[in-house]
Amino acid sequence: MRAAEPRRWPVAPTLAALTALLGLGMVIAALAGPLSVAPATLWRGLWEGQDAPGYLVVRDLRLPRILMAALVGAALASTGAALQGLFRNPLADPGLIGISAGAALGAVAVIVLGGGALGHQAIPLAAFAGALVTTFLMWRIASRGGETRVALLLLAGIAIGAIAMALTGVLTFLADDNELRTLTFWAMGSLAHSRWSDVALVAPWLLAGIVLMPLLARPLNGLMLGEQAALHLGFAVPRAKRAVMVLGAVSVGAAVAAAGQISFVGLVAPHLVRLLIGVDHRWLIPGAAALGAVLTVFADTLARTLVAPAELPIGLVMALLGGPFFLVLLLRRNGV
Amino acid sequence: MNDALLNVAGVTVRAGDRALLSEVSFQARAGERLALLGPNGAGKSTLMRALAGDLTPDAGAVTLHGRPLPDWPVAELARRRSVMMQQTPVGFPVRADEVVALGLPGRRHGNAADPLVGELLARFGVAALRARAWPSLSGGEQQRVQLARVLAQVWDSPGPRLLLLDESTSALDPARQYRVLEELAALAEQGDYLIVLVCHDLNLANAFASRVLMLDQGRLLADDVPARVLTPERLAAVYGLRSRWLTHPDGPVLHVEGALP
Numbered sequence: 013m014r015a016a017e018p019r020r021w022p023v024a025p026t027l028a029a030l031t032a033l034l035g036l037g038m039v040i041a042a043l044a045g046p047l048s049v050a051p052a053t054l055w056r057g058l059w060e061g062q063d064a065p066g067y068l069v070v071r072d073l074r075l076p077r078i079l080m081a082a083l084v085g086a087a088l089a090s091t092g093a094a095l096q097g098l099f100r101n102p103l104a105d106p107g108l109i110g111i112s113a114g115a116a117l118g119a120v121a122v123i124v125l126g127g128g129a130l131g132h133q134a135i136p137l138a139a140f141a142g143a144l145v146t147t148f149l150m151w152r153i154a155s156r157g158g159e160t161r162v163a164l165l166l167l168a169g170i171a172i173g174a175i176a177m178a179l180t181g182v183l184t185f186l187a188d189d190n191e192l193r194t195l196t197f198w199a200m201g202s203l204a205h206s207r208w209s210d211v212a213l214v215a216p217w218l219l220a221g222i223v224l225m226p227l228l229a230r231p232l233n234g235l236m237l238g239e240q241a242a243l244h245l246g247f248a249v250p251r252a253k254r255a256v257m258v259l260g261a262v263s264v265g266a267a268v269a270a271a272g273q274i275s276f277v278g279l280v281a282p283h284l285v286r287l288l289i290g291v292d293h294r295w296l297i298p299g300a301a302a303l304g305a306v307l308t309v310f311a312d313t314l315a316r317t318l319v320a321p322a323e324l325p326i327g328l329v330m331a332l333l334g335g336p337f338f339l340v341l342l343l344r345r346n347g348v
Numbered sequence: 349m350n351d352a353l354l355n356v357a358g359v360t361v362r363a364g365d366r367a368l369l370s371e372v373s374f375q376a377r378a379g380e381r382l383a384l385l386g387p388n389g390a391g392k393s394t395l396m397r398a399l400a401g402d403l404t405p406d407a408g409a410v411t412l413h414g415r416p417l418p419d420w421p422v423a424e425l426a427r428r429r430s431v432m433m434q435q436t437p438v439g440f441p442v443r444a445d446e447v448v449a450l451g452l453p454g455r456r457h458g459n460a461a462d463p464l465v466g467e468l469l470a471r472f473g474v475a476a477l478r479a480r481a482w483p484s485l486s487g488g489e490q491q492r493v494q495l496a497r498v499l500a501q502v503w504d505s506p507g508p509r510l511l512l513l514d515e516s517t518s519a520l521d522p523a524r525q526y527r528v529l530e531e532l533a534a535l536a537e538q539g540d541y542l543i544v545l546v547c548h549d550l551n552l553a554n555a556f557a558s559r560v561l562m563l564d565q566g567r568l569l570a571d572d573v574p575a576r577v578l579t580p581e582r583l584a585a586v587y588g589l590r591s592r593w594l595t596h597p598d599g600p601v602l603h604v605e606g607a608l609p
């Protein structure tokens with residue numbers, strides 16, 4: 013049974029609820045962990061500046077990590093929503109179209125080929141560069157005579173992603189045991205090393221995507237009717253296409269640089285928000301950002317508490333939880 | 349004709365060595381209803397794309413309100429001309445009223461609660477379907493929703509506007525086709541719209557159009573009132589059709605008898 017008359021939740025209350033859910037999730041994440049912290053300790057630490065031992069853990073370790081999780085999730089989800097609009101395909105995801113794979117290749121190349129010589133900061137920079145280079149290549153391949161064909165862009169992205177993944181595989185094969193450990197944990201995604209300095213480094217790039225992507229909502233709405241119709245409606249389609257790709261590359265590059273590969277959130281969050289409030293990108297993109305942040309904070313909290321004091325990679329947690337949930341949703345929607 | 353809204357002057361479009369359009373010229377004013385006829389591959393869709401500003405002719409020019417199309421900023425052009433293409437694929441489970449709201453200009457964009465959305469859906473007899481998801485609509489219902497969207501785009505624009513409709517009623521049943529075209533003809537007659545309609549139904553063109561433009565192999569063969577364009581000789585030459593005009597108390601009727609051997 014296909015929903016002939018899609019129900020829509022009212023936009024403003026839904027967005028408010030998602031934001032409230034994010035706040036709640038962040039508080040729970042701050043309190044939960046191997047060292048459980050009482051709400052009163054968190055309160056006094058935050059508002060009265062009391063440096064109780066429990067609060068120091070929260071301030072120096074948990075808060076930057078929670079903030080990073082929220083930013084990374086929001087950036088991946090809003091980029092996912094925009095890419096799905098651009099490609100007119102609900103399956104488009106930063107992971108599917110090769111941007112993440114390019115970022116991963118950059119990071120892995122530094123880990124394996126650079127050894128320790130390039131320092132810790134080189135890995136995120138290489139991831140960032142990888143995302144930009146892959147996006148640029150996709151764009152060049154799909155552009156002829158001043159026109160960029162969206163279908164070709166999607167296919168080129170998938171092919172370049174496959175090549176990047178294969179090259180990453182070759183490098184993994186070459187890696188020694190020590191490099192392999194860094195690499196594996198990183199490839200499956202982790203926020204374990206997020207300090208305030210890391211947040212400061214990547215937050216501007218993540219925020220660029222989160223804040224600027226909604227500005228492209230109108231042309232993305234027009235693109236739902238196809239490129240030609242969007243042009244007829246008077247939207248600056250070529251400029252919007254470029255902007256989505258550049259913002260996507262920047263914020264996904266920063267997300268992969270900060271947290272490694274976290275799949276699924278860029279696919280699921282926009283999909284769920286579309287079911288709730290509909291397809292208008294003006295609300296869909298911010299809504300997806302909020303839900304993406306909630307999901308990532310939640311998954312990261314599970315990642316660091318389930319097998320404490322050890323940690324699971326967040327990418328695995330996200331896929332293990334998100335996958336079945338998404339399947340149930342699909343089956344229910346199709347009346348199976 | 350100095351008050352021409354649309355001026356097409358010597359438009360030639362080539363694809364490689366082949367001319368898709370050869371020196372097509374005509375002018376039209378707001379209030380006119382043009383039916384663009386011709387066999388498959390005659391160049392109708394190419395001409396429509398040139399009129400919409402989607403392609404730049406290899407020679408000649410299309411001007412709207414005295415201004416060549418390439419000189420129009422896209423957003424401004426969108427207030428003066430609206431286009432319904434043969435197919436408008438919709439990517440997501442958008443509701444019918446949301447599709448129409450995508451056509452609304454400026455700040456009203458995307459507001460499905462705008463009164464104009466309901467008014468236009470009602471005008472084309474699809475008000476009851478406003479909450480339906482796009483994929484659940486039939487082909488004819490989708491066409492009527494798209495017509496409402498295309499009109500919403502220019503409904504409140506000042507001055508005369510150009511409406512380009514490429515086989516916009518092809519999926520409708522005969523009665524609905526006539527009803528929709530009567531609505532459109534009434535709009536044109538109020539003087540604000542110039543409508544150019546690509547069509548394959550000769551009787552429909554005869555009923556709707558104030559002028560018929562007959563294209564064949566990229567050339568404009570005829571441009572006149574329907575009765576003078578749709579002659580048995582021309583229909584035989586262009587389409588290979590056997591036809592004749594019958595006399596009827598209400599006026600002459602075009603009767604198509606079949607294909608020529």
